[in-house]
Amino acid sequence: MKVPEKVPDKVVTTHLGARTAKPFRASMVACACLASLLTLAGFMSQAAPAQASQAKAIASYQIEAAYDAQAKIIAGKETITYLNDSPEALAELYLHLYLNAFRDENTTWMRESRGVSRGFKSDPQRRGWTDVTAISIVNGPDLLATSQVDETILRVSLPTPRAAGKTIQLAVEWKAQLPRFFARTGLAGDFVLAGQWYPKMAVYDRGHWNKHQFHANSEFFADFGTYDVTITLPAELVVGATGLPQKETLNGDGTKTVSYRAQHVSDFAWTASPRYRSATRQVADTEVLLLYQPESEPLVQRYLTAAENALVYFGQWFGPYPHARLTVVDTPADAGGAGGVEYPTLITAGMGTLGLPTFMTDGGEVHFLEMVTIHEAAHQWWPMLVATNEMEEPWMDEGFADYATTRLLDKLYGKETSVANSPRLKFGYLYLHRGQYAMVPASTVIYGRAWELKNYEVAAYSKPALVLTTLESYLGQERMLKALQAYVQRWRWHHPRTEDFIAVVNEVSGEDMKWFFDALVYGTGIVDYSLVRAQTQRQKDGSYASKVVIERKGDVIIPVEILAGFRDSSTKREKWDGVGKTVKYTYSTPSPLVSAMADPQGKLAIELNVLDNGRTVNVQYGPLADLSSRWLFWMQSILQLIGFYG
């Protein structure tokens, strides 16, 4: 049995504005310095909002739980210390009982999803549920009688409202059954991934409780706090969890008790399996712990390198990863849909998530493993650090994570080969997004609640990734990264909304970007340019008069570059602001125009149709003849096949 080593949590003090000194990692100093520099340089033209001042422990948990591997039941007790950080007194509290989403077929989640998640069906023989058996105020009255359960929401009425700024401690006892692995949590044989396994405080934010039922397309939303968790479970299980291990005790009855502590996190998940092997890699101040299946031995270095790349580059781009450990879990093949899940400081990857046959991954040419690992690692920034509301604005975590993933994959493997680069298959992640975006109606909006979005995967993942990539092209890499760094600085451990991100972008860029977000985030704007004419004509004096015409077909007015290429290899570059329906460029040159291209570098990632961006002056008979002769041959073969025997 392997036990992950404990990594000491480094404690330093940050000096950001009027912040209270917080225990934190040394690497955050660099981030703090950067923020100070940005402030000095005037990137932050106004003072950071009060909510960005520090990470507050709003909801902290002390949990003691026992996992009965035979009955597959978790029985637990927890003390929740909840700080009313709002300016109002709270007369009631809300807790999430997420596992109740899988109690039967009539829950909101099951009705919306029809019992299917990521292509895997819920097992009716192995449902999930949480039963709260006791709840009271610590050293105070019992609250069970006055509490009400509505599917996945527990409403707790307080005998007296809790005043603003005051804390309350709740003692909760519960039992939970994890489902057969389904929708980010559950069991598969002796593999356990316990997510959303304990009663968890809802978030009171901006004057209202986020007390939404657990919806099919929704993820989670929680406040930050400290978790001290003790779990008793079979001794043969190797355990990984959010945070850092503190202690492990063998109980002498075939069980052991492990304890973990996690600070500055918004959730706690754990995983266990007797088959886990472990590997580690130190990346600056962070240890990457990989828990993997024995059959995944050949993939170990790829997992570790992917995680390392994520920590290094995302750290450089957005701000350092603030924890001492990142646990990466390689999930077993029979745990359908377990790969590709994010929890604070713990992510799952695994090849099973995309249903790829192994032969495609051999040789390291297909980067799905890296894609999933990097995407989940990106979630450590969005939303584990910048804790956006995954329920109400899923684009702000999935979209940002996919933008970050696209950016890193492009950097590591090239734009056109970021997902696959083999003789048989070349595919870029950005192209995947573009294809997905084009497959759904143009009316697909990014902004909205997870369960109300149409074409969720595109609205939450692909389109936002394209929008943010386009924003980067518009602002330029430097301004974009400054904006993202400022956004992280200001909103880490807090709950920003779309408008808060826009405000940071406006501030850092020094431009009012309302038009951009109105069109592409809140609206259904289309970016599309077409190069409709490229002509050249020999003049009497031997020079050539050439003409290039570009048409804006989309309704979004965004600047676009144009490149005209001439036979003598010379080029002319133009930049059109996109205003007006068409623009015409004329040239008088010694060499004839060969071709012209709008957006030659593909900066407008969100552009709907990029295939009409370029135009050659002469007809390309070669490819035409090649394709036509192939078509002719196929037609002949089909006709022969039809008449093969009759």
Next chain:
Amino acid sequence: MGIIRAFGKGLRDTAQHWWLAVPLYLSNLIVALIMTVPVYLFLWQLIGHRPWAQQLARGPDLNLVADLIGLGAAARLEQGAGKGPGGLLLYVVLAGGVFLLNGLAYAFFAGGVLETLRRTGEPPAKSPFWPGCRRWFFPFLRLWIISLFCLSLMVLVIGLVAAVTSSLLVKISVLLALPLGLLGHGVVFEYARISAVYLERRSMLRATGRAYYFFFRHFFETTTLGAILLLVAILVLALYLVLGRFATGLALLTIIGQQLYVLVGAGQKVLRLASQLELYSMRTRR
């Protein structure tokens, strides 16, 4: 052994009358060209002036596929919601017309091919090819209609069985039977043509009955001969694919190779008819 003799005789007859493949090849080429011209015009409009034409010609590229989806989306947006791709519909209609034309061409040439093969070894006289084409065109046209009717019936029955049965095993078995049924159907109606020409009977209903009887009466021989001919087709395809690898990047050579393959395919048709005619003549009294 009868099968080997039939196949050997078929080979010899095909070698002697190799030119019979030419009209079959030419009719195939003309019909396929009718299908290709609109595609050429479409491609000319779509990629004639586009730099990605080279990329498209290079072969499968998922990135390009993703961008093509964007092109389709933009076209849909431009056409307006609810409007279907009219060009595609027209092309489907054209494909239907071409299917008819292909059937007519075969109905015409099959008679000439069979008459020529039947008279192999007879004293040289006026070539029986064109008279054969004319003589058997209308009977074979009727036979084609009967063939389509039988084919529809077979597909309907197989589809109904697959739809009605609840057993997955039966469903899979029935669906696997479909391609075999199609092959068998093709063979039976070749024997119907052979029977009509060999016996010089112009009733196609009876020819169909005789063909079914012959097929099942000599089931082992007809299917084994069919399998041998199928094997020949597979070998030719394999040879084409192997040789094709050497011609990569040589456009003209590739086109010549493709057309040779189609011509050899037409030759295989002659071989099939010659071999089956020989088997039929060995087992049937005139």
